[in-house]
Amino acid sequence: MANSSNYKLSAATANLKYTELYPYKDSAVNSKEFLQKIVDVLMEFVRSTNDRKEKVLEFHHPEEMKKILDLKIPEQGLSLQSLIDDCATTLKYQVKTGHPHFFNQLSCGLDIISMAGEWLTATANTNMFTYEIAPVFILMENVVMTHMREIIGSNWKNGDSILAPGGSISNLYAFLAARHKMFPNYKEKGIATIQGQLVMYTSDQSHYSVKSCSSVCGLGTDNCLMVPSDIHGRMIPAELERLILDRKGKGHIPFFVACTSGTTVLGSFDPINEIADICQKYGMWLHVDAAWGGGLLLSKKYRHPRLTGIERADSVTWNPHKLMGTLLQCSTIHFKENGLLMSCNQMAADYLFMQDKLYDVEFDTGDKVIQCGRHNDIFKLWLQWRAKGDEGFEKHMDKLMELSEYMVKRIKEQPEKFYLILEPEMVNVSFWYIPSRLRNVAHSAAREAELGKICPILKGRMMQSGTLMVGYQPDDRRPNFFRNIISSAAVTEKDVDFLLSELDKLGNDL
């Protein structure tokens, strides 16, 4: 890229090409100097991410950004110095998702230990399909997955788990296993041969990946029923039962319920025990999508009542890359029953997963996934858990929840400026910001509509000032509103105070 750099390689190295590095050259000298300079660039990004005086982002519109950056693929390779400059420029314009004033996504923060783990993962550059080429990582996966299952429930120890590239694919695994368990012949014969239309259920607040399963897997989205939720955003069990009976009456086959523990927008928790009773009554698979809320399993104080009953599920999605702050991506799917992943997904690829190896091939995982090769997503989580211990993760969860409670308190103390939409169960705080002109207006649908219109404008100002990022969205009950997330260990009470005062500074004239 065009920008000049603060990171200068030595004159002897700057104009060299990649062919002077490993593995093209035997000597470590140039490789070391190059990598060390990259590390300097990264260290400065880490520093500035943690510096509250630095901006969260330097916003440019896509067309402007294209002019600022030189992104083209050259015919001839560039010099090592140009590559260093490329890295520095890339980070200059990247949003600092670990900045204490970034409240925009479910995944916020930059955990240094997990980051170090990911640097190692990159350097080890291996695939997760066999013990043969990832011995330590495969064993780590076993240890951490067993630990997570034990946290879900004491009856889960002998189940099975796998890491997947994101919660959506984890939910897909659950769907596939459920279908396979109930209709083992579909794998060869196809679902067209199942006598009756399969139907799945999830709440109208669930993540869209659940509905996506119904499309991907051939049920059709008309057969993924969105069960109404109550004012807190929790699935209404009586509505679930009504919709099950309705489809049964049509001769359909309800077989799968995806319950959400921590909805994307409101952070609500479906009542697992009541839903489990219904699943039991009708012989349906219960999946708990705790991609978001799963982290609270680690807190004695906040686990109940939110996740009470989770041990009754058949499968659980839980994303460490969300509340636990593990680097992206780290998603896990757990099954109470062992063996299902293998029998469901195995394609008997003997040419890849041979049975006559030197070692116990029970440790190979390639044949039980739909991915074949998998990125190593375990090391960054394992190292982080070694650093924090169970105790450290519990403290982290409690702190995030306490900060969210603090934010709610601060919002309630300023009713003229902020309107709290509901008492949160989690770190999602849903609210409207009220500009000066609407402060003395009685709350009504008309005022909500006005407050909703302000959200994108205020968000635009945040991005252009670069001082803050908070997400907004509409839902099925209200126009746009802000959803603030505290999932970063960087956030303090002062940052929450800053967030509220900065919103007011940027938005009071709207």
Added chain:
Amino acid sequence: MANSSNYKLSAATANLKYTELYPYKDSAVNSKEFLQKIVDVLMEFVRSTNDRKEKVLEFHHPEEMKKILDLKIPEQGLSLQSLIDDCATTLKYQVKTGHPHFFNQLSCGLDIISMAGEWLTATANTNMFTYEIAPVFILMENVVMTHMREIIGSNWKNGDSILAPGGSISNLYAFLAARHKMFPNYKEKGIATIQGQLVMYTSDQSHYSVKSCSSVCGLGTDNCLMVPSDIHGRMIPAELERLILDRKGKGHIPFFVACTSGTTVLGSFDPINEIADICQKYGMWLHVDAAWGGGLLLSKKYRHPRLTGIERADSVTWNPHKLMGTLLQCSTIHFKENGLLMSCNQMAADYLFMQDKLYDVEFDTGDKVIQCGRHNDIFKLWLQWRAKGDEGFEKHMDKLMELSEYMVKRIKEQPEKFYLILEPEMVNVSFWYIPSRLRNVAHSAAREAELGKICPILKGRMMQSGTLMVGYQPDDRRPNFFRNIISSAAVTEKDVDFLLSELDKLGNDL
């Protein structure tokens, strides 16, 4: 882990916990020292990976390895020094997939530039669903994907592409888009409502992920027909047509052909043009799975005739993490037609992908994928391509092919010790090693069986000596045989000589 370390933090830092690092503490001092020590560990791994005197691996059986390592999750977090030691120990027992004597997988090698890119990716720690939080990376994705499509064919420029977590998921995207294009109602109504059984075709040499699509998506594996291949491992077009007509005769709906460019075991290339003619004749979607062979598109010398006709496909899978040496994972799927990814996969999740944003939301990708969040897999490829240029990648491809030709020549020069199974079209060299006792035995099915039995034993010796890794497998025509892969830029002719002499050293008494 228990092992003592060569990497000592200062006495002041060694016993500290993670809470003394960012973001818990404002000062950069401890974070810098910790990360620098991690980098020292990684630099040594890079050095030893590139040192031919070092072993490729230090093998231990899983149960032994569990005793050597301390992998448990502690109640209380460990010290920073313990974490450094954990990293060093992990790499001590990790297989060096970038070692010049690692010929075991399709993905071999450790590209330093791509690795530096992945370190940056980890540090930037963002998700790829919106321009809002990944502006530079989203633009890079556009630039690189357009460049790759232009390489596939001049008529592809205005198509669409996405990065996926591995070739299996890329192939799944192709299947989903094909089904959506031909049966747009299935998305809502399900495939049970399509009038007739959908049928897909691929060769008996294809990757098992193609067959897996038929199971995942509800067709059933009985409706994924494995078209016979010729002795070179290439799909026989006449057989494809026969099987299409056979199913049409039953009232079924053949709709999808997955042609392979670079099969997993033999490295064979299906004849694309002849298959494209058949697809055209019967109105079927043509997908080319060039996950493995796609890299040869970058070589004027080797592209033809292997990939001739690829521009006639509807979709192409191409994995830079294989032949191009990009770090794991980096897989791409390309479509000739723009808009299909979006219309196929969009679930209208307005609460995540708002249309009223500050910037042009055409740049947001989250709604056209089945993943929701995606790992940033583009930066490591972009940086590598900047370093190499098109020219550097072309040289890389030509070198890999020339080294494979060299290996074939050396094998043919030693017919008493090695039996070449077929003339390779790619860098897969399939052969048997012949121990002393079988050298004067005429080649027959009985001798093949004996040679096959030797493979796992010889592989075991390679792993236990730690000097070499080469993969083996059976196929549908023969018992176990070795499949050597040269996909690493580290390999030289001397390494090929070493490989052959080491096999003889380890195996001549078998």
